[in-house]
Amino acid sequence: MKQTQILIVEDDVKMRTALREIMFKEGYSVETVGTGEAALAKIGTTNYDLVITDLKLPGIDGMDILKAIRKSRPEISTVMITAYATVDTAVEAMKEGAEDYIAKPFNLDEIRIIVKKVLERKALVDDNKLLRSQLKKKYSYENVVGNSEGMIDVYKTIDRVKDSKATVLILGETGTGKELVARAIHYNSIRSEKPFLPVNCGALAESLLESELFGYVKGAFTGAARDKQGVFEVADGGTVFLDEIGDISARLQQVLLRVLENGEIQPVGATTRKKVDVRIVAATNKNLEEMIKTGSYREDLYYRLNVITLRLPPLRERREDIATLAGHFLRKYCANNEKAITGLSKEVLRLLEQYAWPGNVRELENLIERATLLETTSEITRESLPEHIRTATDKGLLANDEDLQTLEEMGRAYIIKVLGKVNGNKVRASEILGINRTSLWRMIQRFKISE
Ligand SMILES: Nc1ncnc2c1ncn2[C@@H]1O[C@H](COP(=O)(O)OP(=O)(O)OP(=O)(O)O)[C@@H](O)[C@H]1O
Ligand SMILES: [Mg+2]
Incomplete structure (x- = not known):
């Protein structure tokens, strides 16, 4: 582990020497300077962990040093030394980002403890940051954006299950990214070279859905001029994504249950069954457990589908992802539309972070697409937001002084x-x-x- 590096800024020679001695004895690598100017030069070129600075210095003073550190090297911790600390100077120092302060005259134990505490806290923050970025790297999936804990859990689950053949049931409100995650599972799995075939079970009538899924043989019904393979056969070796799985009829629920139980399909009109090798990922925004209670969904099918459950959190429960997602969509739609918008105004970001997002990520994406088209400045401004979001804080916050x-x-x-x-x-x-x-x-x- 690298040795902790401390810079001491103190114009009083006796004090400077004393501080250097204590810190050196604690095992830190210490450098000292006598002026603010010298301090700024050193800070620009060395990776200090901590800067201890006197408040009162000739020329550039301690407060200026704090400000400079906060602006250009925010990862460096700072402790302020003030003579006869008044509450005011201490408060001001903390406001400027000082982690702690030491009041002169101080005793050696006091300063040792304060420095130790500040460094421990810094190590903890650094560790957390590192952990987050490692987790993110390990579990990041192309196109799936978000570093909230909820999303990291999702990445972890994808990682754990992607290569197995176990059926995955993805649950989540509309627009939370169910289809996106289904694709991420497939395209990161050992099946990725084989097809990923989505079927919207809610959009097709029962008989059409059945022949879409399992195919049919020539003459099975009027218009069936030749044999046709269903998605389960076409996707052989790959993944079938059964979207809106809550919407299938009682009869098809039974048929599907059999397919899941023995891995065989029976094309419409056929008299024999065929073995298929497909991985099934299913999704719904319905509450299947409720449907089981009311008798509209088969419990045995539910358990077959629900071998692994992946719950996608609604956007309002991971507001920290809103800024990242908005930036991601902004880049996407700027590129699509050849616009050069660099970001979102602070006000827009605040409005977006406050909004409830009933349509989740899809609603956010549509909003950014629209705003990208409407915006005439180099930044997304409030004027490009839809009325209901724009006016959320109109009355009150943005009212006239009167x-x-x-x-x-x-x-x-x-x-x-x-x-x-x-x-x-x-x-x-x-x-x-x-x-x-x-x-x-x-x-x-x-x-x-x-x-
Ligand atoms: N985490 C995410 N990162 C980036 N884009 C996302 C994310 N989640 C959702 N999206 C985008 O939002 C849109 C909606 O996602 P998707 O179609 O997967 O939602 P869904 O859960 O299937 O919704 P529905 O239940 O209405 O079908 C898509 O354009 C998708 O790319
Ligand atoms: Mg969907």
């Missing part, structure tokens, strides 16, 4: 607005507001909001 409101008034108005949008549904409203239902209920009482 009608500035108190937080209470604004909170009340916003709750009423959200309740209106979800037709009074308190569960949805509390999700959007990011508070639990009891808190919402209390606010409704307190603000005297009528049903």
